[in-house]
Amino acid sequence: MYNIPVKQYLSENGYPRFSLRAVLFDMDGVLYDSMPNHAFSWTKTMLNHGIIMTEEDAYLHEGRVGDETIQIVAAREGKVFSAEERKHIYKEKTNWFASCQEAPVIPGSLALLQKVTAGGLFAMLVTGSGQPSLIDRVNLDFPDIFTRDRMVTSFDVKKGKPHPEPYLTALQKGSLQPFEAIVIENAPLGIESARAAGLFVIAVNTGPLPDSVLMDAGANLLFPSLIALSDEWENLQLLNP
Numbered sequence: 001m002y003n004i005p006v007k008q009y010l011s012e013n014g015y016p017r018f019s020l021r022a023v024l025f026d027m028d029g030v031l032y033d034s035m036p037n038h039a040f041s042w043t044k045t046m047l048n049h050g051i052i053m054t055e056e057d058a059y060l061h062e063g064r065v066g067d068e069t070i071q072i073v074a075a076r077e078g079k080v081f082s083a084e085e086r087k088h089i090y091k092e093k094t095n096w097f098a099s100c101q102e103a104p105v106i107p108g109s110l111a112l113l114q115k116v117t118a119g120g121l122f123a124m125l126v127t128g129s130g131q132p133s134l135i136d137r138v139n140l141d142f143p144d145i146f147t148r149d150r151m152v153t154s155f156d157v158k159k160g161k162p163h164p165e166p167y168l169t170a171l172q173k174g175s176l177q178p179f180e181a182i183v184i185e186n187a188p189l190g191i192e193s194a195r196a197a198g199l200f201v202i203a204v205n206t207g208p209l210p211d212s213v214l215m216d217a218g219a220n221l222l223f224p225s226l227i228a229l230s231d232e233w234e235n236l237q238l239l240n241p
Contacts, residue, residue, distance in 0.1 A: 002236060005220045009200050015179040022181040023116045024170050024199070027127035027135075028062060029186035029206050030226070031142070034103035035059060041096035042069070049089060051077055059207050062187035063128040065160030066090040094130075105141050106206060108226030112184075113145050115233045122150065126170045126183075128161050128190075130154035150174060162189040167197035184229070188217035202236075204229055 010017065028034045039058035046053040053073050061069045070086045081089065116123050125138065125146050130153055138146050152170045159165045171178065178198035185191050186206045194201045195218040203219035204226055205211055211222055223229040229236075 009220055013198060019180050020121060022122050022124055022174050022176055024124045024126050024181055024183045026185045026190050027125055028129055030184055031106060031109045032103045033106050035207055037097055037100040037103055041093050044096050045089060045093040046073060059209055063161035063190040065128055065154045068160055106226050108230045110142060112226055112230040113142055117145060124170050124174055125151040126166050127153055162192035164193055164196035167194045167199055188213050191217040191219050
């Protein structure tokens with residue numbers, strides 16, 4: 001059942017086959033169950049500035065850099081914040097996020113990463129986050145898997161997801177061609193970003209959005225959890241169909 005979307009992707013992009021070398025992982029919602037904390041922090045912060053932002057909004061904007069999220073949500077209500085004001089608002093959001101209970105590791109993430117590296121592939125992190133409290137945890141929770149030169153965060157790009165720059169930057173950092181990597185994402189904007197960069201995307205629905213939102217964003221495959229994906233990983237080494 002996996003061969004059809006794989007063959008379709010290869011055909012659409014003119015590649016004869018995958019030559020898989022790397023797996024590119026989003027962070028929030030893929031490695032950490034941190035989106036509830038982000039949603040709380042965003043809604044609390046924006047309300048303090050007279051903007052209604054729902055938790056669903058936070059999930060739909062997941063992966064976008066904070067400055068862009070503030071501009072878009074504010075514009076929806078006819079408000080404009082200066083660059084200095086947006087910097088202050090994002091700092092406030094960061095403080096709320098840091099005050100939340102530590103986000104747990106998503107079940108199945110470590111097992112999947114271990115399977116990836118055991119298979120001779122390397123992992124890269126591609127996140128729209130700039131939250132030091134999470135980024136600093138990665139090497140503690142997932143030791144000897146990620147290196148800083150194989151991480152793309154909000155500090156490494158000018159345009160966040162859904163723009164392709166985050167994943168194009170990852171390809172550049174990893175010296176990769178699109179057919180040498182696949183992406184694991186949980187958010188529609190992240191899926192759009194990866195697809196715009198020419199990559200094959202496996203979506204894992206770890207949040208409250210309907211499956212259809214992830215598929216409509218362009219996911220090539222969809223799994224209900226990281227555990228389900230990890231359990232099927234060996235079967236996914238179909239990437240040479």
